Amino acid sequence: MRVAQNIYGKEGEVLLRVGSELSEGLIESLRKRGVFAIEVEEENKSYAVEEDEKVDIISRELRSEAEEIVMDTWNAALEGKSFSMSKIKQVVEEVMDELLTKDYAFLKLADIRALDEYTFAHSVNVCVLSLLLGIIKNYSENRLYELGVGALLHDLGKTIIPPEILNKPGPLNNEEMAIVRKHPAYGFSLLCQEPDIAFGLALIAYQHHERCNGGGYPRGLVQGEIHEFAQIVAIVDVYDALTSDRPYRKSLLPYEAVETLVAMSAQELNFSIVKIFLENVDIYPVGSIVELNDHSTGIIVSVDKSLPVRPLIRMLVCENNHYVSTGTDINLMENNTLFIKKVLGINTALADKLL
Ligand SMILES: [Fe+2]
Numbered sequence: 173m174r175v176a177q178n179i180y181g182k183e184g185e186v187l188l189r190v191g192s193e194l195s196e197g198l199i200e201s202l203r204k205r206g207v208f209a210i211e212v213e214e215e216n217k218s219y220a221v222e223e224d225e226k227v228d229i230i231s232r233e234l235r236s237e238a239e240e241i242v243m244d245t246w247n248a249a250l251e252g253k254s255f256s257m258s259k260i261k262q263v264v265e266e267v268m269d270e271l272l273t274k275d276y277a278f279l280k281l282a283d284i285r286a287l288d289e290y291t292f293a294h295s296v297n298v299c300v301l302s303l304l305l306g307i308i309k310n311y312s313e314n315r316l317y318e319l320g321v322g323a324l325l326h327d328l329g330k331t332i333i334p335p336e337i338l339n340k341p342g343p344l345n346n347e348e349m350a351i352v353r354k355h356p357a358y359g360f361s362l363l364c365q366e367p368d369i370a371f372g373l374a375l376i377a378y379q380h381h382e383r384c385n386g387g388g389y390p391r392g393l394v395q396g397e398i399h400e401f402a403q404i405v406a407i408v409d410v411y412d413a414l415t416s417d418r419p420y421r422k423s424l425l426p427y428e429a430v431e432t433l434v435a436m437s438a439q440e441l442n443f444s445i446v447k448i449f450l451e452n453v454d455i456y457p458v459g460s461i462v463e464l465n466d467h468s469t470g471i472i473v474s475v476d477k478s479l480p481v482r483p484l485i486r487m488l489v490c491e492n493n494h495y496v497s498t499g500t501d502i503n504l505m506e507n508n509t510l511f512i513k514k515v516l517g518i519n520t521a522l523a524d525k526l527l
């Protein structure tokens with residue numbers, strides 16, 4: 173097996189370069205460094221990924237710092253110690269500063285996934301995406317800050333759930349489910365123990381599993397009763413969970429997760445916030461390599477925001493394990509019999525080369 177993307181350590185250093193052959197020893201040393209899942213090249217599916225690099229929405233150093241602070245907070249909570257709220261506040265401020273100084277035409281949701289998966293990546297993703305939604309909704313800096321801290325710590329109550337239940341690879345039985353469903357209340361009470369905690373911030377932990385139709389937990393609140401911060405975090409939490417690998421299923425591609433969100437926005441999630449989310453989602457980013465329903469392959473070269481599911485595609489053929497352009501473009505806006513069947517990968521470097 174060969175590595176499909178560069179693998180980075182916590183300090184942003186390259187641990188393994190793309191294309192490196194994996195050995196038992198290398199896998200073991202990656203594990204020791206906290207890297208538990210990586211992408212490997214599929215046989216005969218190499219599409220010159222060596223020149224592609226996913227761009228993260230925040231700097232790699234800041235992501236590592238944020239994940240480390242979430243980890244320290246979790247460890248402190250596990251040991252029943254108080255945690256450093258000042259460090260958490262500082263890192264959220266840094267994330268806000270990075271996001272507020274960037275100009276987004278689109279939320280590059282496809283880029284949000286960390287290059288490698290480790291334990292606290294989800295909390296940081298939820299924080300970043302919630303803040304982006306808050307920025308689009310024109311929140312004041314003070315509200316953004318409360319939203320960011322609450323989002324970063326939304327699952328803190330899981331520290332009180334026994335790890336054998338939390339990490340169980342299969343489905344949970346009713347009794348285990350009832351225990352897991354206590355994590356919002358646990359998180360709320362942990363946060364309320366901290367001095368000077370804003371109530372809305374703590375409500376994120378308490379209400380992020382509530383659903384607009386009253387079908388959520390712990391209290392079965394309905395839309396008007398759920399704090400807007402918690403409604404934002406609920407959407408982002410669902411999206412990020414769907415696009416992450418879980419022990420029992422592979423991650424969904426962004427457009428599949430988007431379809432799930434649309435379905436859920438009918439009853440469970442706040443429709444107007446989901447709409448903002450979708451208006452800013454890059455469903456098929458430029459550089460996506462896609463398979464069409466006639467089994468042909470192409471790369472997305474441009475996307476019309478008004479109809480993002482019908483992009484302009486440059487057709488490709490595979491030669492010596494590398495995709496090359498056939499020189500033909502197909503505009504799905506003008507061709508109603510063709511549609512995208514699946515996304516094979518993303519290669520922005522190849523898209524740049526072809527444009
Ligand atoms: Fe949760």
